[in-house]
Amino acid sequence: MAAIVACVVIWAITDLLPVGDSRIKGLVRWVRNKISEYSTGQLEKRIKELEKYRDSLKLMLASDKLLYLTTFRTIFGTLIFMCIGALLLTLRHSVMLEQAAKLDPRGANGFFALDMGTIFIFTIAIVVAIAGVSTALLDTRPKLAEQIAKYDKNITDLKEILRQRLEKIGRHG
Numbered sequence: 001m002a003a004i005v006a007c008v009v010i011w012a013i014t015d016l017l018p019v020g021d022s023r024i025k026g027l028v029r030w031v032r033n034k035i036s037e038y039s040t041g042q043l044e045k046r047i048k049e050l051e052k053y054r055d056s057l058k059l060m061l062a063s064d065k066l067l068y069l070t071t072f073r074t075i076f077g078t079l080i081f082m083c084i085g086a087l088l089l090t091l092r093h094s095v096m097l098e099q100a101a102k103l104d105p106r107g108a109n110g111f112f113a114l115d116m117g118t119i120f121i122f123t124i125a126i127v128v129a130i131a132g133v134s135t136a137l138l139d140t141r142p143k144l145a146e147q148i149a150k151y152d153k154n155i156t157d158l159k160e161i162l163r164q165r166l167e168k169i170g171r172h173g
Contacts, residue, residue, distance in 0.1 A: 033158060040169070043162045047155055054151035061144045067135070074132025081125035088118040 033046060060067045092114040138144050 029154065033154060040162060040165055043158060043165065047158050047162065050151055050155050050158070054148055054155065057138070057144055057148050057151065060138060061141060061148065067138065071132055071136045074128055074135060078125050078129040078132060081121055081128060085118050085121040085125060088114055088121060092118065 035042065056066075060070070092111060138147065
C-alpha cells in the first residue's frame with residue numbers, strides 16, 4: 001500500500017513539473033472554469049483571475065527581469081519553509097522536550113503535533129519549489145507565448161459562455 005501511495009505522489013510531482021503538459025494543472029483549470037459557469041458572478045470573477053495571470057505572463061514576455069525575480073522569490077520561499085521545517089524537526093528531537101515528556105506523559109501528545117507540523121511545512125516547501133520550477137521553465141519567448149495563448153483561449157471561451165448567459169437572462173428577464 002505504501003508503494004502505491006509513493007508511486008502516486010511521485011507521479012503527481014513529476015506531472016506538475018512541466019509547464020505546458022501538466023495533466024493535473026489542466027484538470028484543476030478545467031474544473032475551476034466549469035464551476036465558474038454556474039453563475040455570472042463566478043464567471044466574471046474567473047475571467048478576471050485568468051486575465052490577471054495572462055497579463056503577468058505578458059509582463060514576463062516583455063521583461064526577463066520579472067521572470068528572474070519571480071524565480072528567486074520561489075527559491076527563497078522554499079528555503080524559508082525548509083528552515084522552518086528543520087527548526088520544527090530539531091525542536092521535536094530536543095532533549096528539553098523529552099525531559100518534559102518524562103515529567104508529564106501527556107506532553108508526549110505534542111510530539112505528534114510537531115511531527116505533523118513538520119510534514120506540513122516540508123509539503124509547502126515542495127509545492128513552492130514546484131511552482132518555482134514551473135515558473136523557471138517559462139524561459140523562452142515561445143513557451144511564454146504558448147502559455148499566453150492557452151489563457152487567451154480559456155478567457156475567450158468563458159467570455160462566450162458569459163455572453164450567452166447574459167443574452168439568455170436578457171430574453172427571459
